[in-house]
Structure formats: C-alpha cells, structure tokens
Amino acid sequence: MSEEIKVHVIDYGAGRNLMMRYLDPNSSRHVAKTTGTRNRTKAERAAAKWEAELREGRYQKPSRMEWSAFREYYVDNALAGLAENSIVADESTLNAFKKHCSPNKLGDLTTERVTEFTGRLRKASLREATVARHLRHLKATARWAHRKGLLPALPVFDMPKRAKGAKVMRGRPVTGEEFERMIANVAKVVENAAAESWKFFLHGLWTSGLRLTESLTLRWDEAPGALVVDFTGRRPMFRIPAEAEKGNQDRLLPVTPDFAAMLQAVPERERRGRVFKLLAADGSPFPTKRWNVGRVVSAIGKSAGVVVDERRKGDETVRKFASAHDLRRAFGFRWAIRVMPAVLQQLMRHADVQTTMKYYVGQDAEAMADAVWAAAGNTLGNTESATDSTREKSTAK
DSSP, rough: OTTOOOOEEEEEOOOOOOEEEEEETTEEEEEEEOOOOSSSHHHHHHHHHHHHHHHTTOOOOOOOOOOHHHHHHHIIIITSSOOHHHHHOOOOOOOOHHHHOOOSSSGGOOOHHHHHHHHHHHTTTHHHHHHHHHHHHHHHHHHHHTTTOOSSOOOOOOOOOOOOOOOOSSSSSOOOHHHHHHHHHHHHHOOOHHHHHHHHEEEEEEEHOOOHHHHHHHEOOOTTOOOOEEOSSSSSEEEEGGGGGGTOOEEEEEEEHHHHHHHHHOOGGGOBBBSOOOOOSSSSBOOOOHHHHHHHHHHHHTTTTTEEEEEEEEEEEEEEOHHHHHHHHHEEEEEEEEOOOOHHHHHHHHHSSHHHHHTTTOHHHHHHHHHHHHHHHHHHHOOOOOOOHHHHHHHHH
C-alpha cells in the first residue's frame, strides 16, 4: 500500500458506530469498516492504527473463500499425484480440523484456531506424536494456501517438542501363535467364500512385510502406480515405481523366500490383476480402500483376542488389537535377527536406515540373545548341558 493512504473517521448517523474509510489508490474505490465504537477518541485511535497497517503492508484482508470450497480445491490441486498414504494423512487432518474447530471460511485458519485445535486434540487423549502429525499436515496446507494467495496471513504453529530417547511403538509384533489364532478366527469375521481370500491376504502380510497400502496395489502385471511381482530375474523381486512407494523413488527390492513360495504356489492362469483379490461375504469384490481393509484385519485381531497395546484413558482401559501394521512389525522383528541392518532396511523399504535401527534393530534383545545362545550351542556346546554331562560321568565313576 502507498504512503498516500489516509484513513478518515466517518459518522453515518446517531445510533450507529463510527466508521473508518480510505480511498484505495489501486482501485479508486472507498474501503470502509466499523471502528466498533461511538467514542470519537477511540475511533480516531482505531483509524490511526489501521492507516499504519495499510501503509506498512501489515494489514491482511481475511479470506472469504468457503472452507468446503477450499478443501475441494486443495484436494484437486495440491494432493493430486501424491502417494495414497499422503492423501489419506492430509484428508485425516482436514477431517479432524473440521470436527474440532468447525471452520466456515478459509480465513478461519488463524493462530487462534490452530491453538484451539491443538488443545482439543490433546483433550481427546491423542498421543503427542499424533498431535504433531496433524499440526505438520495443517501447517503444510496453510503454507500452500498462502503461496497461492488464498490465505493472506500464515497462522503460528507451536509444534510439540519431541522427547529424546528411543521410539516407542503403539503396538508390538504379533507372535507366531497369535498369528495362527488370527487365521483360525477369519471365518468368524469374514464368512462364507470370502474367508479363504482373507486368509491368503493375512499370510501375505505376514510373509512380505508390505505396508497395508502397498499390499492393496500389489499386482501380477503392469498398471499405473502399482507394485509389481517380478519373476523374470534370478530371484523374485518387487518392482516399485516412485508414485506407489513411500520413499518416492523407483526401486527393485528383494522378496523373501517364504513370500516368494506363497506367490509361486498360485497357478499361472490366475496371475492376473491384483495379487490379493479380497472378497465380501456374498462373494463380490471387497472395496480395496485402506481404511476398509484395515478395519477388517483389526476385527480379526480382536476376534482372536490379540492385544498389542493396553493403556489407561481416565478410568477406562483402552486396548488396541492386532492390525495389519502389527503383522508388518512381526515381519521386521523376525528378519532383524537374520540379516544385517542394511538388508533389513531394503526388506522393510525404509528410506533411511536410521528408521530401521530405531524401530527394529536392538529392540528384541531376548530374541537376539536366544539366537546367540543357539548358535553357541551348535558350535561350542551348551554350558549347562555340558556341566550336567560332566556331573553324570563323575557320578558314574
């Protein structure tokens, strides 16, 4: 705004608050707003403050774009082309912001509303990591709107401080015995002909370590954005295009022998389209949306009584039952004691080996200790059994 702007106080008649008005040098039109008072002194102060903001370029006109219209525009223009996981995460945050703060216009995305949003998330007993994730996504949304000129002023985000130390998982690896219980309970959750397709799917998650979204895009043949099973080389592989992979780069990654054997058992005439063709109880194709499939897997975990996390929420005990991600965790822990971290990183498809180290390497100390003692027993003999043997020989004498 130019320094020639001059804000005047205008009286539009008794019973009405004094107004302040200036002539916009760009449009040659008058712009006015209320001072909120009939007191001339207070009105003059308000006018002087507004004039200073206009001259220094600090005044930002609130966006009048409807929130619903902005959301549709944002999804179509900012999220299009992203990986499905990223889209789902952004949509989840927008849903949470709508639920807790009820914005009507884009201009409602203010520092005050962000502070309110943070407080309401914590009041809902969400973990700090979840609060931070929602704030990161909302911050990215606000920055995008600001860059596009839709949101004049960026709100301030006070991000939660991350506690130092090891990562703590909300959940744990499913044991072999628990996995068998889940398989045995599939028919109680998914009835009739659909049960076999879900058993095949659970075995696939157990032996592949695929993320839920990855498993739903896994195919025998080529398709845009799909993970493809590749049997053309010396060893079976996953071919993963950048748009279908969390690391956002094209990769060719190894398939574990047990998952390869499971895939190779499928007759060649059936190797078309998706690898996991999930069915509904009536035999029709089951919707392959992540949240739909994830709910069924968790329901199977609940039916099997596989509790992977338990904590107090007020006077209530909240239990988390085995999910698809807990099957992935089990895969990571089983292979952590068999291969080096760099190999495990590839099997888990982590972009950074530090993620592998934090979540898997060194987490299952007892399992690794068992492996060490088993290896020592094979080559050096078991100390306890050797002692027993010596004692027996001494007694015999």
